[in-house]
Amino acid sequence: MTNQPVHSPQFFLTAPSPCPYLDGQFERKVFTHLVGEKAAELNDLLTQGGFRRSQNIAYRPACESCRACVSVRIVASEFEPNKSMRRNLARNSDITAREFQAEPSSEQYALFRDYLDARHQRGGMSDMTVLDYAMMVEDTYVPTKIIEYRIEGEPDPDGSIAEQGRLIAVALSDIMGDGLSMVYSFFDPDYASRSLGSYMILDHIQRAKDRGLPHVYLGYWVEGSRKMEYKTRFRPQDHLGPSGWDRYED
Template sequence: MTQHPTQSPQFFLTAPSPCPYIEGQFERKVFTHLVGEKAPELNDLLTQGGFRRSQNIAYRPACETCRACVSVRIRAEEFRPSKNMKRVTQKNADLIGAVHDAEPTTEQYSLFRAYLDARHRKGGMSDMTVLDYAMMVEDTHVDTKIIEYRRRGPDSFITGTGQGALIAVALSDTMADGLSMVYSFYDPAQEERSLGTYMILDHIARARTAGLPHVYLGYWVHGSQKMAYKIRFQPQEHLGPKGWERYEATDNGG
């Protein structure tokens, strides 16, 4: 009988459930737990293999009849913003992102609830309580940070923090080869700022500063309007049967 080391991860398969992206399809996921001192190393390995993290779970699609979900990562050093992205950066020049330990606050949850109610009222996260949110943020065994975006204050260049109301939040993991954007949300009343795009641009800048080659965006689903924004950040790499391969769209949104 073969003996396996007790530290080896065990993988499990979920039961089929309706796909949230493609009507008529059913999704299944393979998942494992990210716990203990080996969790950061395992998270790096699995993310590079197409997994995503949610709390202390790493998962990836394992659908029987569909391969539409494609893992995407931006090549940070080579990235060049489009004209529209430059305008987004200029529009949010009054904001600064302060990095904090992965600790939830009531202010974050209030913004999170407003975002879900406005943008994802029928989504799978729509009924998340304050306790659920706290678990999403702090149930991590890897290098996870919260970035809080506020307006710049007169002493922001010294403190690195903004002032006033919380405008946007990003939950991010730092790995050996990049930053992984786990989840982000923002004030839905400030739609004109294009804050979702801005936070991705900010993560690209942070990855460059840290000397990290990639920003992981999770899954892109061809034909899904919800996921269409991810393809605009060029150049990027897609994970396929031959590994990570460069992908450049002919139109990245101007």
């Protein structure tokens, strides 16, 4: 019997559950734990292999009869915004973004709850408490940042004006050796007309460029899923297939 080295990850498989993206399909995931001093190195390798991080877990789809989920990364080093994206950047030029260590706040959680209640009432995260949110942010063994997006002089929901500006969006992102991985992001539903989801992606592309990192990892794309359509707008981008990462073309 061969003993496995302590630092070697062990992988586990979940039971089937209804797919959140495709009706009539069931999903399974393979996952492992990201803990200890090798967590950052392992997270880099697994993300490049199509895994995503949630707290101290790295997972990827392992569905028996479906391969619809495709890992997507933007080639930030070659990216140039199109006309629509330049309008988005201009429209949101009054936003100030600041990067912090991955620490939660009650202000973030209030915005998170507004976002879930407006956008994901029946999703798997809909019943997350403030403690659950804190775990989502803090439970990480890899280099992780939280980015707050604010508008100065804009009143908060209670009518007061915060000195640092109204918080309208938040992104939780991992800093990897070859890029940024957007773990989760959310925004104030009252500002939906600003396309803040796209704005945060554009901001991450610039942050990757500023760090000299070639990629921004967006997670999974499912062809035919309206929830995922926005991801293919940011090009050039690579999709992970059987032979590795390939440039995506329509």
